[in-house]
Amino acid sequence: MIGIQGSGFGFRSRLRAILALLGVVWLAAGALASAIEPYPFESEVQRKRFQALAEELRCTVCQNQSLADSDAPLASDLRDEVFRMLSDGRSDMEIRSFMVERYGNYVLYRPPVVGHTLLLWGGPLVLLLVGLVAAVFVIRKRRKAL
């Protein structure tokens, strides 16, 4: 186990365990107090971009929370970083790859479409196709019993 700055990690883990065990809508470690930080956005567009990015990036120290939702200190640092890069006029793409270069694909809640995620993105569509074709076959067969 690893310490998270400034918080009793032992407690957080127990908390998470309790929730996980309960089988309820879970709630992660840092969720006791949510991340509320007023940033001085230049425009509404920038605010929306920030929000979208923070929601799509995963907080690495947390259980399963986005940067937007986590109040872990590292998440706060990373939000600052995202805000700084937005202010510097960097693109969403650049900001995402900044995170990926440092923390890996793990930080992306929207996995990129690459070789090893083909099954993930394509799987449901293939299944749907199989299901529909199977349905056609079933109906054709059942028609004979009419």
Add this chain to the structure above:
Amino acid sequence: MSAELGQIFLILALVLAALLSVLPLVGAQRGNEALMKLAPSLAIGQFVFLAGAFAALAIAFLQHDFTITYVAMHSNLLLPWYYRVTAVWGSHEGSLLLWMLLLGGWTLAVAAFSRSVPRAFTARVLAVMGMISAGFLLFILFTSNPFERILPGPIDGRDLNPLLQDVGMIFHPPLLYMGYVGFAVAFAFAIAGLIGGKVERDWVRWSRPWTLAAWAFLTFGIALGSWWAYYELGWGGWWFWDPVENASFIPWLIGTALIHSQAVTEKRGAFPAWTVLLSIAAFSMSLLGTFLVRSGVLTSVHAFANDPERGLFILAFMGVVTGGALVLYALRAPRIMTGEGFDWVSRESALLLNNVFFTVSAAMVLLGTLYPLIIDFMGWGQISVGPPYFGAMFILLMTPVVLLLPLGPFTRWKRDEFTRILKPLVATAVVSVIAALLVCAWLGTWSLRAVSGWVGGIWLVAGAVTYAVRTSRASRSGLARHQWGMVLAHAGAGVFLIGAAMVEAHTFERDVRIAPGETIEAAGYRFTLHEVALVKGPNWRADEARFSIYRGEREVARMNPQKRFYHRGGQTMTQVALKPGVFRDLYIAMGEELGDSGAWSVRLHVKPFVRWIWGGAVLIGLGGLLAASDRRYRQRQRATQPGGARAEATA
């Protein structure tokens, strides 16, 4: 004392469960009436002992018996009595006990309300449920005993997680488990059907009310969990596609497919093997959910409380239950009859399509939830699959369902024509689109999500209403209860869709800095902070912000969000302030005090139509309950049905 008594009760319940899983089954196979007649008594005894064990744990909580480890971990002297009762299911061991109690309750209910079902069949159903009980009781006794002692016990206990000290938490787990465990009944009926070789249309009819009820409870449980997350977590979200949520949503999707395929099998005898398979799958997915949540296999970063031993036990149990059922299925399914035929355009085809979409959705959620495991297994690194994936895929898969749904009830069994189905709906469709556009114009919301949400939602509601009006006009007796249930559930889906679309498209959310005396304008409202005061509760103290919210000159609400500090555990927690409304919620969550300036960071939300999400879900669940209560399921069936004899002969 009560701990030992509880322990003994559990062991006795296990003994009865073991007897229940063997004797009636033997009786049914040999035609021994005496053994079959034992089943209801065993079910009653099992339930009594389970209730006794549950009461023993509740009493231990009420009496502050901190020599019981579980009590010491999850309660303390300051905790109010009602939370001490709900703390019984506040963690792993006790929640399993609740699960068991509910399973015992379902078993008892099946024993009590199956007079219209042949005794041999009931005996088999109860035996299968006894097997499930026995497995879970072994699990509790060997890996998760809530009655374990620590001697000497501490003077005071720790604390119940503050997030669970809440009304939503009192009812969420029992409802959710009612659903999970209720699918065990559908499972048991399917297995009994496979064992007995009974004609499928009979057991499916017997199984339907149980399945509908279980599915309705699961709907309520999920909705309540979502509502709880919304107001308790302080982020204002209502669904996060977290593995634990997905673990409850997969059985729900399968269950939705199941209640529709049961309709076909019961009415027309079609897809019997598929219905069996879905019955097995619904309960198996409940077990899988239990595994995912309790084994720690999916907690990814900085997780803890992994208990691989518990995980292995559930997995082994699942292997026996599901594996055994599927082996039985492979052996018996080829003998299952295929029922009557139907044409391309028919109710059967429509429901088949429904099943394709719902099972593929369930498979999608399962795939996304387990994909990080697959990637890891293949050694391809680490990835996260989150809301962007699930949201996009789910919308993609559900769009055709929304578009086609109102057509379903208008479609005739066996053979129909498109033009005949569409005729009554053309006007409905036109009216829906126009109404949706008018609403959007009135609200001034022109985003794609909002417009499509309104069009789809009104289309579903209007479609359901059209069906209700047309059908009640056509028949003198009006709509039967199961038809009312369907209308309600389908309209509920529309209400849900509107709520979800509006919240996702037009939530106003701002993190602001505000000091006492200041006013902030947001989404047409003015939020004025008067003061931040210190308040005290039974086991916490809090900084409480006092807000007044104005619209124009009128004060619409006073809201007091808190930042609580729980003495015993030392946790701080955001207690949001909510002003619920039919058309919008106002939502304030407190962040941190910013330096010593007296200013605080505060998150303000204005969430349009958010209540419609849970309102829709409640309608869906009520529809399920209404359908389950239909009289035709309780009627004694013609025992001398010609089909019955034929099936016995083939078995």
Add this chain to the structure above:
Amino acid sequence: MIRMLIPLAVFLALVGLLIAGLQTAENRKLVQSPLIGKPLPGFSLPGLHDPDTMTGRDDLIGEPFILNVWGSWCWACRAEHPFIERLGREAPIELIGFNWKDERSDALRWLEQFGDAWDRHLVDYEGKVAIDLGVYGAPETFLVDHEGVIRHKHIGPVDANVFQDLMRRAMALNSEAGS
């Protein structure tokens, strides 16, 4: 008959996956760093004992070293401290402390109390360099070779086994640098 076995086959595959998943659950909790095998990012950080001296990436390259992320607020750092002390004494290469998001006075007091086993400390008060290093918790321990390439990263406290592993790796890096 074969068709009827498909559900069973799917189920068995699922169970197999879950058993495997259960075995590797512990590993999956750690986020693997994409920076292994990549050169150390550039930085310039003050020392802890000598806050006026700035150390940059280029000052460190030439010899292999161990970089240990710690903070006085991190209780797991306290747990691994005996092994860090042994690393400081026994490892053939330099042991550099990376004091992360800490207060200088707290850090100095902590060292005084528990002992300063590191050869020197770099201070990242704001945590910006830590982000470049992909640090997401403390303690974390990096091994960097003489060319400035990150060769290994251990997440979490060092225990007896990890200590042995780190020693082996440190010796290998040392002989690599010498040859």
